[in-house]
Amino acid sequence: WAADIPNSQGFIAELTQGISLASYRYRDFTAKPRTEKQYHFAVAEPKVAKTNHLKSAAIADGVALARDLTNKPAAELYPESFADAAKELKRLGVKIKVLEPKDLAKLNMGALLAVGKGSERGPRLVVAHWQGSDDAAVALVGKGITFDSGGYNIKATGTSIARMKSDMAGAATVLGTVKAMAASKAPVNLVGIMPLAENMVSGRAMIPGDVIKTAQGLTVEVLNTDAEGRLVLADGLWYAREQYQPQVVVDVATLTGSKVRALGVEYAGLFSDSEPLVQQLTYAGQQVGEKLWRLPLDPAYGEELHSSIADLTNTGREGSAGASSAAMFLKRFAGDQPWAHLDIAGNALVRSDTQLAPAGATGYGVRLLSHWLEQHKFSENQ
Template sequence: MPRDDAILDPRTSAWSVTTGLEDALAAIPPRSAEDAVLVVPVGEDAAATLAPLTALGLDADLVVATHEPSSTAGAVTTVPLAPGAHPVRRIVLVGSGDGSPRAWRTAGAAVGRATRGRGRVVHAVGDVAGSDGLPAWVESVVLASWTTPRWRSDGAQAGAVPAREVVVTGTDASAAVEHAVVRARAQLVARGLAHTPSNTKNPAWMARQARVVARGAGLDVTVWDERSLRRDGFGGLLAVGGGSATPPRLVRLDHEPVGATATTPRVVLVGKGITFDTGGLQVKPADGMLGMKTDMSGSAVVLAVLAACRALDVRVRVTGLLALAENAVDGASYRPGDVVTHYGGTTVEIGNTDAEGRIVLADALAYADAELDPTWLVDVATLTGAARIALGRVAAPVFANDDALRDALVDAGTSTGETLWPMPLSDTYRRALDSDVADLTHIAPGVGGGAVTAALFLREFVGARRWAHLDIAGTGRSDVDAGTDAKGATGFGTRLLLRWLEEMR
């Protein structure tokens, strides 16, 4: 795929649903059987495993006795069949464990990897996965089928090819399957954007991608360039982006559902978009820069969420703000000790140029509070090393000034397998953000609680809004290519935010 198609339009299987396994098998043309696969879950219900094998014309008991498939979630046993003897050439038996959504996610990820590049894959799961397990399965298959794009001379090229067609049998829940695919594809868009090399991806490039997405998804879009940022007083973005040859941008995207009025609730999502982070004048060590092309993952997540709102029939107004800058080293770079004036007039003393994420977020949050009247305000950012040290990749800290909002986000993450861990906004640390020369300082050296103090700083810019902050510094990147993750950016938070938005009626 030339240009950026592999990023904004990731290749996924064509998914369909049918109630009858026999019909799905009969629909496979004989010439396609060599590249066709039947996927059968192996769980606590032995009959659920045997029935699809029998429908294929096999001695199910003999197959199980011969190959002894494991029921451990994600364990894969491949059974080859004689050429021309059956509608499929292979059976993939995959352990579904205890049948929990977590087990179905693990099993789906294993199947997504095991069936890459196949022609037609029939999933005999619909009648056993249930209403909670089926979306978990589908999302995981889609995510695990994807691999990191490669950049060639003519642009981004898709990685591994997923199965061409997937048929889910034993269910009529076509809408649930379709929505699960949409959510997973949105996460792949977020991954692709974050994986894009920073010599291609700068603030202006991200703004162009936002315009492309807006055209395809029926969104309104507004972009502030450096002149309009200066005119409107976005001093944080200008400070962080001042040392770069590619100036900062602020992008606003708006989803307006059919029939929306001025009283329709509005959700504002704010994404950190540092397209590359050198650390500025307080430059990072070389090893610390290796993953910094993904430091705009928050903005990638927000853009991907907005892109999927129409397809998922989100009924509330959703505004996305992408705070985009490159933190580079130059004679015009902002300095420790500088005083920056943010949108709305709050002044901030700079304590560390490598704590730039909260500086650009502050501008966007202040704008949201002053101009957008949000019902709920949520920001997403690869913000602090403290969050990564505290929770690693197991969970992302969530800070909130509203318990109901926090709990709703945690519940949405539980349903999608993206775990959020509630953390306290402890006012014990607040005094550490006092400054002798400005309204605030943006870091609290020597105090500890780095993720907490960062959240407390952001809280200063949200007014009385119901607000939550997701610090995805640990969960936003993966060091391994395993499960649903490809090595690098994960797109963590995309599906949980979409699930949260879908549930608003």
């Protein structure tokens, strides 16, 4: 097919990426044969077109990785096996570090350990570092609850609990983005932090009323064991700050049903006090069709987290703006550098085919974050 249009090289790259995204199928548990198709494009500047295509294909591969991980059943994907999948990125030059429960204990990561202690498969913290430049790091922190039963505040319906294999989609997005940047040799110093745990029910599990101590030193009264994502992110955000001193931090999480009730599945929720960061991420989302809508990050929501026996609770008042109170919880651990929280609940899975994704995992956020990372020189913009 010959393209004779302005900026055809970039257009062809976007078109081929769209074809790749739309043709994705998760095939670990089906014998259906895959039909292969080939497309041929004639372009005026082959070298430019090839360069654009390689970058575009790297992002599509990152999306595919995020989709594969999110689609896997929880029996196949748990903290240790997620860590094994991350190790595959070593071939691209990504440095992988895996912290096991004994390592987490030495770092006093009481929140991540508390969420994971109900499972026989212990928690992990995975670090994936692509050092494509000598600039200060950009940190992405992804929620990695590989299965969320709700704990003792168990999820009430079979429909909701059956989809909870996807509660690690934030971590999958982070790992997919690191892969995209590494595969394209992007000139960015990117570190992905993925706290991973199964939130299960057992005689060892965290129970409502427990008080846990985070790595930052703040204590949390656990009023609801189903508000566990913010707990693992608390330790993940602390680790990113302490170990890498990043110039900017973005966390990604399927965090709250409140976000879905507010925005549905068309937009992900964006929370940040950094106006430049809000503008950058919003624009990146518009460019790739992964839209963000800014929701309030207000001290009033933080006041709902008052505890009479600890530094804060892990939930706000019943019936309140849960997405905003959750974001205010995270803000206590985010640090002073620019930070944004992306709540992708409702965006990580689709029930029916869309133009770019079959039913199932979408890999939402990989294209958005990749576009943002490629477009900004952070030391000049933050």
